[in-house]
Amino acid sequence: MKSDCTTSDSNPRRGARSSDPPARMVCPGRAHVLWVCAGGGPRSLMAGLPRLVLLLSGKRKSGKDFVAEELQHRLGPDVCAILQLSGPLKEQYAKEHGLDFQRLLDASDYKETYRHDMIRWGEEKRNTDPGFFCRIVVEGVTQPVWVVSDTRRLSDVEWFQDVYGAAVQLVRVVATEETRKRRNWVFIVGVDDTESECGLDQGVTFDWVITNDGDELSLDSQLEKLLHFIYSKL
Secondary structure (H helix, E strand, O other): OOOOOOOOOOOOOOOOOOOOOOEEEEOOOOOOEEEEEOOOOHHHHHHHOOOEEEEEEOOOOOOHHHHHHHHHHHHOOOOEEEEOOHHHHHHHHHHHHOOOHHHHHOOOHHHHHHHHHHHHHHHHHHHHOOOHHHHHHHOOOOOOEEEEOOOOOHHHHHHHHHHHHHHEEEEEEEOOHHHHHHOOOOOOOOOOOOHHHHOOOOOOOOOEEEEOOOOHHHHHHHHHHHHHHHHHOO
């Protein structure tokens, strides 16, 4: 599949401490999509180890959220939690810029208006502390299967691999440009050519590749194979 840009490979193995106060949020519009704000480094996260951590990645409008929701629907919310790294990012960004946090969570033009600056702001946070958003999103999650629906960077992948080891599976969701355009994707300079979209285009070997081009039977077959693997780990 043609990449929207090029990016350089890196191999950081990093993590640091966060001091955010605890707060549990459930994102509207997606049942049981949650993230939890709390402090603590990687060692404080080890009490409730998941059986599987599925790191979903893919281009905008490839259907990552849809795949995540399908997995949760078939497994059940008591078994599968959907985690969004962008949740704590958007909340912190909204606080600092006086914006409507709830509107930043949905797929609206409001979010798109601020996407470019949110990306810049998030990169600044990660450059200071690559594990900042990863630590926040996993605190308090008790389900045995975690689906991180918006994995975008090598530093995100490496943080989860460092902390959860062999439980981590990398899942790439792909769709053709034609399909993405039918879903209203338009190339945006400063968004589609940045690390947030291109950070996993190279330097990563995916355990699973899910093709999501609108063929329901094909998608169902692919998801069933992944679910069979998930059940074997429970």
